[in-house]
Amino acid sequence: MRYCINCCIHLLPNDLHRQCFRCCEPNHNNQKCPVCKGENHIPLYTDSKQMKLLAVLEVRTDHSESWNGFFCLRRGKLCSLIFGLIIMTLVMASYILTGAKHGLLLIPSPFHYGAFTSNPSLMDNESLSDMKDHYQPSKMNISYVKDYPSIKLIIDTITSKIEFITRQRPDLEELRKQEPHMFSVIPNKFLPNSKNPCWYEEYRGNTTTDPYATNSYALYSKRFRTIFDYLRKVFWNHLYHYKDKHYRLRCLPHFYIVGQPKCGTTDLYDRLRLHPDVRFSAIKEPHWWTRKRFGIIRLRDGFHDRYPVEDYLDLFDLAAHQIQGVLQSEAAKEHGKMNNIIIGEASASTMWDNNAWIFFYDNSTEGEPPFLIQDFIHAFQPNAKLIIMLRDPVERLYSDYLYFASANKSAEDFHEKVAESLQLFENCMLDFSLRACVYNNTLNNAMPVRLQVGLYVVYLLDWLTVFDKDQILVLRLEDHASSVKYTMHMVFQFLDLGPLSEKQEALITKSPASNTRRPEDRSLGPMLPTTKAILRDFYKPFNTKLAQVLFDDAFLWKRT
Numbered sequence: 001m002r003y004c005i006n007c008c009i010h011l012l013p014n015d016l017h018r019q020c021f022r023c024c025e026p027n028h029n030n031q032k033c034p035v036c037k038g039e040n041h042i043p044l045y046t047d048s049k050q051m052k053l054l055a056v057l058e059v060r061t062d063h064s065e066s067w068n069g070f071f072c073l074r075r076g077k078l079c080s081l082i083f084g085l086i087i088m089t090l091v092m093a094s095y096i097l098t099g100a101k102h103g104l105l106l107i108p109s110p111f112h113y114g115a116f117t118s119n120p121s122l123m124d125n126e127s128l129s130d131m132k133d134h135y136q137p138s139k140m141n142i143s144y145v146k147d148y149p150s151i152k153l154i155i156d157t158i159t160s161k162i163e164f165i166t167r168q169r170p171d172l173e174e175l176r177k178q179e180p181h182m183f184s185v186i187p188n189k190f191l192p193n194s195k196n197p198c199w200y201e202e203y204r205g206n207t208t209t210d211p212y213a214t215n216s217y218a219l220y221s222k223r224f225r226t227i228f229d230y231l232r233k234v235f236w237n238h239l240y241h242y243k244d245k246h247y248r249l250r251c252l253p254h255f256y257i258v259g260q261p262k263c264g265t266t267d268l269y270d271r272l273r274l275h276p277d278v279r280f281s282a283i284k285e286p287h288w289w290t291r292k293r294f295g296i297i298r299l300r301d302g303f304h305d306r307y308p309v310e311d312y313l314d315l316f317d318l319a320a321h322q323i324q325g326v327l328q329s330e331a332a333k334e335h336g337k338m339n340n341i342i343i344g345e346a347s348a349s350t351m352w353d354n355n356a357w358i359f360f361y362d363n364s365t366e367g368e369p370p371f372l373i374q375d376f377i378h379a380f381q382p383n384a385k386l387i388i389m390l391r392d393p394v395e396r397l398y399s400d401y402l403y404f405a406s407a408n409k410s411a412e413d414f415h416e417k418v419a420e421s422l423q424l425f426e427n428c429m430l431d432f433s434l435r436a437c438v439y440n441n442t443l444n445n446a447m448p449v450r451l452q453v454g455l456y457v458v459y460l461l462d463w464l465t466v467f468d469k470d471q472i473l474v475l476r477l478e479d480h481a482s483s484v485k486y487t488m489h490m491v492f493q494f495l496d497l498g499p500l501s502e503k504q505e506a507l508i509t510k511s512p513a514s515n516t517r518r519p520e521d522r523s524l525g526p527m528l529p530t531t532k533a534i535l536r537d538f539y540k541p542f543n544t545k546l547a548q549v550l551f552d553d554a555f556l557w558k559r560t
Helices: 005-014 067-101 120-124 128-134 148-161 172-178 180-185 216-220 222-238 265-272 309-314 317-327 330-335 373-380 393-404 411-429 434-438 441-446 456-463 477-482 484-494 502-509 529-550
Strands: 002-004 043-045 198-203 240-242 245-251 255-259 278-280 342-345 385-390 472-476
Touching (some): 148 411, 180 309, 180 373, 216 222, 216 309, 222 317, 255 265, 265 278, 265 385, 265 484, 265 502, 278 317, 385 456, 385 477, 385 484, 393 411, 393 529, 411 441, 411 529, 434 456, 456 472, 472 477, 472 484, 477 484
Parallel strands (some): 255 342, 278 342
Antiparallel strands (some): 002 043, 198 245, 240 245
8 A cells, every 4th residue: 555655744743644635545646635736755655454654664665765864864964064063163263362362353342330239148149250240231332452542532531530539437336336356356455565566365275275276377278387387386385374364465567568569569578577676477468458357268269258357366476476575574574675576467458459348338328338448457556557669550550460460461462451441440430439430349350450459549548538647658669679778768767666787787678679570471571652651641640649649749650
């Protein structure tokens, strides 16, 4: 019996064989079949017994090639098509990436500054490395080509929006509400016979207790474990016994090197710690005030457990042991000798990094942080001394880029990143205040280069709202590089350090410079002249204001 395979296959999905019209007849007429429509289709043979088509176990066609072969042929063509599309996509992607790298494509900025997220709980659930998702496509369509006039228009817009407005300083009670534990640990008075802020704290552990077992610095960083192993060995020898109780000496820094990064803070730190009366924290840059107390280890990794203030104080135990030795000496007890050892801390993020505020302080005013790092430092140490090392912000930014960029570093790449960052900053300034943009975590993480770190005067003015001007020493890296002896004398005088012998002074001032540019970065050469001109225009109004605040035109950086 002959059946039209086209008709039957057409009806198989619903198994509607009764509607097969003339297909079920022995003499199939393809001229009358509504499916075949007169075409010559392959007939299907079965035996003479009456049975449904689905029960047929063996079929054969009139032609030599099988129906399965037909499907295999179609599957092969489909695979070839998909493979061809993949190859074409890869070729196009390679072309786009290569063209963008060499400045051949005019690609509009993919970022546009959006509104601040006002709900910290929403921000907590996302990784800090995904902050660029808050930015929407720009309406400006500014390309990243080396077009000075186009970028100059962006800078002019930013300049027109600049306003240096004095911030409202929070009162002490507001600070207490934000950090009650910190205020319960640090007293409001310190030992009178110590130049450094120190106090005695009762230690409630026993001889089998590890005093640093829960210290987050020791737990999360392998390179600090050697330091804490030593502290464990000497800890019990430095406990003070009084009326059947054990006390340990706790200290905060007397002075802070607060900034800025890539401005010579490491070199200043290395020279200062050679002074016989200066001690530093066990770790050069604890970053506790700006990051660790909020649970930030690396910004890209999101939040971890917050480091309590006790972990920070542990970092000064080595210095505290030496101060305690002076305080408990017989000569000091008899003559009331003042301890002259002072402790310093050199986290270069302290001056500028307030990125974490939006996750913890939700009572902001138009996107500006209600509390800054200096508010809390001043609450505990109103007499603290601060050292700031600055350099030409244009050169600082390029040095910062060379140090932190991991791949594809070049003057051209730097130029493109500067152009993108300027547009992002402009988009923010169109809607928010200067301070809101400078301290905004979302914007700062989206910018490919850290433009905001070079806005020195914005940070300095905010520090001057809580500290007196004579408590802050501002230095220039350019002066330090030309005369180390001169700048170190300024620092010694500022910190009221005693005189040095010629040998001690030579050791401090004639040591080779620290943390200089790496040879592989030097081989990249300077930034493009166009990039330098753009950055000079951008930083000019901020440098002008800085020179006015400090009454020193050297901070205009006209000759560098």
